[in-house]
Amino acid sequence: MEKHDYSDLTIIPHSDGPTPLAPILYSENYSKAMGILRALMANQELSERALDLTTEIIDQNPAHYTVWAYRVNIIQELGVDFLINELEWVDSIAMEATKNYQIWPHRQIILNMMSSIPEIKDKIDVGAELALVDTLLEDDNKNYHVWSYRQWLFNRFDLSFSREDTFTRYMIDLDVRNNSAWNYRFFLLSATVLKPSSVFDLDILAEELDYIFANIEKAPQNQSPWSYLEGVMKHVGQNLSDLEDRFTRFANIGSEGESDVEPLVRSSHALNILAKIYASKGQKTLAIKALDLLANTYDPIREGYWAYRKSQLA
Numbered sequence: 602m603e604k605h606d607y608s609d610l611t612i613i614p615h616s617d618g619p620t621p622l623a624p625i626l627y628s629e630n631y632s633k634a635m636g637i638l639r640a641l642m643a644n645q646e647l648s649e650r651a652l653d654l655t656t657e658i659i660d661q662n663p664a665h666y667t668v669w670a671y672r673v674n675i676i677q678e679l680g681v682d683f684l685i686n687e688l689e690w691v692d693s694i695a696m697e698a699t700k701n702y703q704i705w706p707h708r709q710i711i712l713n714m715m716s717s718i719p720e721i722k723d724k725i726d727v728g729a730e731l732a733l734v735d736t737l738l739e740d741d742n743k744n745y746h747v748w749s750y751r752q753w754l755f756n757r758f759d760l761s762f763s764r765e766d767t768f769t770r771y772m773i774d775l776d777v778r779n780n781s782a783w784n785y786r787f788f789l790l791s792a793t794v795l796k797p798s799s800v801f802d803l804d805i806l807a808e809e810l811d812y813i814f815a816n817i818e819k820a821p822q823n824q825s826p827w828s829y830l831e832g833v834m835k836h837v838g839q840n841l842s843d844l845e846d847r848f849t850r851f852a853n854i855g856s857e858g859e860s861d862v863e864p865l866v867r868s869s870h871a872l873n874i875l876a877k878i879y880a881s882k883g884q885k886t887l888a889i890k891a892l893d894l895l896a897n898t899y900d901p902i903r904e905g906y907w908a909y910r911k912s913q914l915a
Contacts, residue, residue, distance in 0.1 A: 605650035613639035631661050642671060647678035656690070663698040669707050677714065681721055687711050692733060699737055705750040712757070727758045742772060743781045752788055762793050777816050783825045791836050806837060814847060821851050827870035842878045849875070854891055857884050869899040876910065885914055
């Protein structure tokens with residue numbers, strides 16, 4: 602605040618009302634900065650001193666949505682030079698507060714603004730954006746906000762499918778239980794090579810199924826690839842029952858009419874899918890057997906849910 606003179610303003614102090622239930626003890630510096638900011642916003646001032654004040658406040662509280670929104674209006678008013686420098690400033694915040702949600706929609710707004718100005722459109726460095734995202738995901742591979750931003754980058758700048766395919770495989774290799782990576786892979790494939798509205802290549806689907814089952818084999822009780830598998834099959838309109846033989850490698854409870862077969866269950870998720878398949882095929886005895894095994898042995902914490910599923914068989 603020392604950089605600028607704010608003596609022309611009437612500071613608007615924070616008020617919690619006459620009888621606050623749980624007043625927040627802000628630091629003196631933060632309270633003063635916010636008082637000045639309220640005065641600037643009341644005057645609808647979009648100036649360089651207002652921009653610098655938002656920088657100071659965000660340094661102290663990166664999650665303050667109102668300050669981020671005000672900052673966008675200021676940059677839009679100040680023009681091209683400030684717009685170009687904004688991403689570099691946001692980089693520093695992103696590296697220090699990676700879990701902060703506000704960073705990512707702000708970057709989207711800035712990039713969209715740059716895209717709309719012909720003289721600076723070519724200054725957008727998508728490679729640098731991806732490099733930042735790569736770095737942050739290497740450090741925290743399940744950061745929801747960063748994965749969401751990567752989705753936006755893919756759609757907004759038509760990223761290379763090959764590069765993103767390689768990236769998701771790399772992230773899943775690092776941690777097969779990374780549900781965020783599996784979610785991104787579903788987004789990627791469903792938007793490109795496995796679009797249900799087009800005639801997709803069955804060889805691509807077969808290759809993807811091999812990839813899924815290879816990763817299931819690494820950790821059969823890991824739910825992520827099982828959920829991904831169900832999502833892919835539903836997305837492309839294929840029946841799970843077509844894969845029954847592959848499921849029985851992970852949960853074999855015998856055939857219809859075999860009552861003395863000892864179940865061999867490596868994954869409760871496979872057993873769950875088999876219960877659905879048996880129900881869809883009218884094999885009620887097998888479906889009940891699978892659901893009872895889930896309720897009593899392999900997933901008793903959801904006993905009520907499995908009981909509900911059994912009630913639906915009637």
